[in-house]
Amino acid sequence: MxxxxxxxxxxxxxxxxxxxxxxxxxxxxxxADTRLALIMNTTSHxxxxxxxxxxxxxxxxxxxxxxxxxxxxxxxxxHGGVIVDKVKPGLPNRLINVINCKNPRCVTTTEPGIDQxxxxxxxxxxxYRCDYCDxxxxx
Ligand SMILES: [Zn+2]
Numbered sequence: 001m002x003x004x005x006x007x008x009x010x011x012x013x014x015x016x017x018x019x020x021x022x023x024x025x026x027x028x029x030x031x032a033d034t035r036l037a038l039i040m041n042t043t044s045h046x047x048x049x050x051x052x053x054x055x056x057x058x059x060x061x062x063x064x065x066x067x068x069x070x071x072x073x074x075x076x077x078x079h080g081g082v083i084v085d086k087v088k089p090g091l092p093n094r095l096i097n098v099i100n101c102k103n104p105r106c107v108t109t110t111e112p113g114i115d116q117x118x119x120x121x122x123x124x125x126x127x128y129r130c131d132y133c134d135x136x137x138x139x
Contacts, residue, residue, distance in 0.1 A: 064092035
């Protein structure tokens with residue numbers, strides 16, 4: 001795989017096959033105004049098949065969000081066409097304004113403008129619950 005296809009940005013590898021568009025959505029990356037390359041359903045020794053996302057950006061990505069939506073992913077930080085760092089995002093303990101509580105009686109539903117706060121309540125499989133009402137997040 002050619003590393004130098006992006007100059008400055010990130011390569012997100014080991015994304016579950018077919019998940020790359022969801023990952024972009026959670027990272028708030030608009031494919032319409034961002035230089036990026038998606039390699040979908042390529043072969044992986046570890047997972048059978050996977051997606052790879054290459055994003056040309058100067059922005060720092062929210063790795064907590066990435067850990068939530070693609071916890072098995074690995075991230076290469078690219079600078080000047082060279083990989084300068086490798087990051088392995090894990091499941092974040094907290095999610096702030098990433099997902100919304102679906103409980104109609106939750107204070108976040110009845111009072112707009114309140115931060116959506118979730119915490120990791122179970123690791124395997126990953127489960128998040130609302131800080132206010134303990135509703136399980138539907139991911
Ligand atoms: Zn709630």
